[in-house]
C-alpha cells in the first residue's frame with residue numbers, strides 16, 4: 454500500500470558522524486549562561502529540562518538566518534524573495550516528511566506551536582470524517598495533549614493500563630489489555646492514540662505493532678512523537694504495510710527549534726472531502742460575498758494565513774543536521790548516557806526512580822523521574838537550582854492520571870491544593886522530579902546531578918531549614934534569604950535601553 458522514501462540516514466563513515474555529533478553537541482544557545490547561586494558564587498547552568506523544551510541549536514539557527522536574508526511572504530512567485538520563500542517553505546515540508554520516512558501518500562502540515570495543536574486538529578478531523586466510530590483508545594501514560602482533545606472532540610476515551618516488569622515497575626503499554634480493548638470496541642473504534650515515548654518515564658511503546666492491531670479492526674493509529682522525535686528514529690512506514698502509522702505529531706520546540714510550528718504528518722486521504730478546520734487567505738481559489746472554494750492541494754488547504762517561516766526553516770534545518778549525524782547514532786549515544794544516569798541515580802540512598810529500570814524490558818529515552826524519600830519534589834527542585842545551578846522540572850508534567858498512578862494515589866480525592874505542609878509527601882502534593890537529557894548533555898552533567906542529589910539525600914535537614922513552603926497549590930518552595938527575581942536577570946525594556954545606548958554612542 455505504501456511506497457517507501459529513500460532512507461534519511463547518511464552514508465558517511467561512523468567516525469565522521471561521531472565527529473559531527475561532537476560538533477553539534479556544543480552548538481546550542483544558552484550553554485554558557487551563568488546564574489548566581491545561594492552560596493554567592495556564579496555557575497554555568499546545567500540544563501536538564503529538555504523534555505519540556507530543549508535549547509536552540511545555533512548551527513540550525515545560522516542556516517535559517519541565511520534564508521531570512523531573503524524574507525518575504527509566500528504565495529507569490531513574481532519577486533525573488535517571495536518565490537524563494539515559497540520554494541524553501543515547500544522544501545521544509547519535504548524535509549519533515551523525509552525525517553519520519555513518510556512517502557508521497559502523506560502530507561506534512563505545520564500547525565500550532567506543538568503537538569497539542571496537531572492532536573486537537575486531528576481529533577476534530579477524524580471525528581468528522583468517521584462519524585460512526587465514536588470510541589478512541591489511548592493509554593495510561595499519555596500527556597494531557599494526547600487525552601483531552603480526544604475526550605473533547607472524539608467521543609468516549611478508553612485508557613489502557615501499562616504492563617509491569619518483574620520488580621513491579623511500570624513499563625510500556627500492556628499489549629494484552631490493548632488487544633482486549635480493541636476487540637471490545639472493534640466496530641466503533643475510530644483510532645488508537647499512543648505516545649511514542651512517555652514524558653514521565655521516557656519509556657517507549659511499540660507503535661508499529663499497535664498500528665497493526667488497530668488496522669485489523671479498521672481503526673487508525675495516531676502517534677504522539679513530541680517526546681521521542683529528537684531522541685530516537687521514527688519511521689512512519691513499518692516493516693509491513695499494515696504497520697504504517699496513520700498520523701504522527703511533532704513539537705518543534707522539543708527538537709531544538711523553539712519558536713517553530715508543530716507538525717502533523719498524516720495520510721492525505723484522511724482529509725478527503727473535509728472542510729478545512731480553519732479558513733482565510735492563502736487557501737482559496739474563488740471568493741465572492743456568497744460563497745468560496747478552497748484548494749484541494751495539501752498541505753495548503755490546512756495551512757491558512759501567513760506561515761511561520763522562520764520557525765519552519767529553523768526546524769527543517771535542525772532535522773537536516775540530525776539526519777547528517779544519523780538518528781541511530783543520536784539514539785545510541787543517549788541510550789548510553791541514560792543507562793549511566795540510571796545507574797548513578799538508583800545508587801543514591803532514598804531515591805526512587807519511576808518506571809522500569811530494565812532497558813531490555815522497557816526501552817526508554819533520556820527521561821528520569823524520581824522522588825527522594827521524605828523530601829517534597831518542589832523542595833528538591835528548588836535546592837538543585839539554588840545551590841547547584843541545575844535546571845530540572847517537577848510536579849505532574851501534564852500527565853496527572855499517570856503520575857497519580859505511579860505514586861499509588863487511587864484518585865484525585867483528598868488532594869487539597871493548599872495541603873502542602875512543610876513535611877508534605879509526594880502523595881499529599883502529587884508530583885515528582887524529572888531530569889531529562891538533550892544532545893548537549895554529558896556524563897559531567899549527570900555526575901553533577903547525581904552528586905547533588907546524593908548530598909541532598911544525606912543532609913536533608915540542613916537544606917530544609919533554609920526553605921519555606923509557598924502553599925501555592927503547586928508544591929513550590931522558596932529559599933528564606935536567596936531569591937533572584939526574574940526582572941533582575943533580564944527585561945525586554947532593559948534590552949531596548951541597551952540598544953538605544955549603543956545606537957547613540959556609536
Ligand code: PLP
Pocket residue numbers: 504505566567568569570596598599648650651652677679680704706
Ligand atoms: N505529548 C508529550 C509526550 C509531551 O511531552 C508534550 C509536552 O511536554 C506534549 C504532548 C505537548 O506538546 P506541546 O506542548 O508542544 O504541544
